[in-house]
Amino acid sequence: MKLQCLVVGLCLCVCALAGKYSREVNEPKAVDDGRTVEFRIAKLNQVWEKAIRMNLAPVRQAELHSDLKLQEKDELQWKKFKVEGLDENGEREAQLRRNFNVILAKYGMDGKRDTRSLESNSLKDHDVKEGDVFDDPRLDKLWNKARTSGKFSDDELSNLKREFQHHKDKIHEYNILMDTVSRTEEIHKNVISPAEGDTKEHVLHQKHTDLKQKMRDLNQGFQRLRKISHEGFSEGSEFREPRVIELWEAAKRSNLSDDELDSLKEELRHFETKVEKHNHYREQLELSHHKLQHVEALGDKEHIRKTQDKYHTLAEKTREIGYKMKKHMQDLSNKISGRGLQHNEL
Numbered sequence: 001m002k003l004q005c006l007v008v009g010l011c012l013c014v015c016a017l018a019g020k021y022s023r024e025v026n027e028p029k030a031v032d033d034g035r036t037v038e039f040r041i042a043k044l045n046q047v048w049e050k051a052i053r054m055n056l057a058p059v060r061q062a063e064l065h066s067d068l069k070l071q072e073k074d075e076l077q078w079k080k081f082k083v084e085g086l087d088e089n090g091e092r093e094a095q096l097r098r099n100f101n102v103i104l105a106k107y108g109m110d111g112k113r114d115t116r117s118l119e120s121n122s123l124k125d126h127d128v129k130e131g132d133v134f135d136d137p138r139l140d141k142l143w144n145k146a147r148t149s150g151k152f153s154d155d156e157l158s159n160l161k162r163e164f165q166h167h168k169d170k171i172h173e174y175n176i177l178m179d180t181v182s183r184t185e186e187i188h189k190n191v192i193s194p195a196e197g198d199t200k201e202h203v204l205h206q207k208h209t210d211l212k213q214k215m216r217d218l219n220q221g222f223q224r225l226r227k228i229s230h231e232g233f234s235e236g237s238e239f240r241e242p243r244v245i246e247l248w249e250a251a252k253r254s255n256l257s258d259d260e261l262d263s264l265k266e267e268l269r270h271f272e273t274k275v276e277k278h279n280h281y282r283e284q285l286e287l288s289h290h291k292l293q294h295v296e297a298l299g300d301k302e303h304i305r306k307t308q309d310k311y312h313t314l315a316e317k318t319r320e321i322g323y324k325m326k327k328h329m330q331d332l333s334n335k336i337s338g339r340g341l342q343h344n345e346l
Contacts, residue, residue, distance in 0.1 A: 041075055043100075044068045050109055058289045058315060059282050064107050066322035070330065071100060098180060098207075105176045134168045138222070142229045151232040159240050160228060166242035167221050174214055181207050221246065238265070241279075243329060244272040251336045264335070271328055278325045281318040288314050 039045045051064050078096055081087050104110040134140050143164050146152060152160060224245075239245050251264050288311045295307045 038065070039068060039072050041072055044072055047104065047109060051107065054109070056107065058285050059318075060107065062282070062285060062315060062318040062322055064103070065319040066326045067103050067106075069319075069323045070326055071096075071103060073327070074099070098177075101180045101183075102173075102177055105180055106173060134164055136168060136171070139164055139168060139225075142225055146229040149229075149232075156233055160233075163225060163228075163242045163245070166246075167218075167225060170218060170221065174211075174218060177214070178211060181211065217246075217250070220249065224249070239268065239272055241272050241275045243275055244268050247271075247329070247332050247336065250333075254336050256336070264332075267332065271325075271332060274321075274325045274328060278318075278321050281314070281321055285311075285314050285318045 037045055038048050048065065048068060051061055056064065075096055078087065078092050081092060087093055101110065134143060143161070146160055147157065239248055248265070248268055251261060251268075256264065288307075292304075292307050292311045295303050
C-alpha cells in the first residue's frame, strides 16, 4: 500500500512539472474577460494593458507592441543565457532593464512628465515661424532652406522631410536614453558593494561609450542633412528610407570587407521594402481609425461592427509587420556593429 501511494505521488509530481514547462503555460492565453494575454512576461502585459487604458494613438500603440515584442524576445533569450552562466557580471541584465526603462519613457509611461526637449547648439527660445515643424531651430532652418530652394521635386521633398523627422525622433530618444541612464546610475550608486566596484565601473564605462557613439551618429546625421539641404540629393542615391540610409552609412564606417558590404547592400534593399510596407500599413491604420470614429458617430451598429473588424485586422497586421521590421533592423545593427544580444535602444 505504501509503495502504491509513493508511485501515485511521483506521478502527480511529474504531471505538475510537465504542466509547468508545457507549451500551453508558456504561450499567450485568454483571461476571464475573453481578452488574450499578449506577452509571456507579466510586466510587459502590464505595460500593454496600461497603454490600452491610456487610449494611446493607434500607430503609437502598434509601435509600442513591436517594441514590447522585441523586449520579450531579448528577455527570454537572456534567461537562457543566464541558465548557461553567460551573464556572470549582470551586464546583459542591466542593459535589458535600461531598454525597458527607455520604452516606458518613450511612450510616456514612466510616471514622469516628459521635459526632455530637443537639444541643439542654438537658443531654444526661438520665435516659431511658418514652416517650423521640427521644434528645433537648426532643423527648422535647414528644412525651410531646402523647402524654398527649388532644388527638390515633390517626391524628394517628401523623402527629405522623412529624414528630418527621423533625425528629430533620434535626438529626442537619445535624450530619453541619456536621462534613463543617469537615473539608473543614481540608483545603483547607492547599492554598490566594494566587491562589485570594478564590475559596475566597467558597465558604467560601456554605457558612456555607447552614448558617445550615438552622439557621434547624431552629429554625422545632421551633417548629412546639412549637405543635402545645400546641394540636393546626389544622382543614384542608394536608398530612400532614413533608417536604411542610417544603417548603410554606419556600415560604410565599419570594418566590413567589400564583399560583406556588397552582401549587406542587397540585404538593405530587401529591408527598405519592408520599411516601406510598414509605413504604408501605418498610414492605412491611421486612416482606418479616423473612419471608425466617423462611423461610430453615425450610430449604425452593423456598419460599426464591420468597420471595427477591419480596423482590428489592420491593427494586428501593422503590429506584425512592425515587429518583423524592427527585428530585422536589430539584426542588421548587430551585424554591422558585431554585437551579440543588444536591443536597439534608439
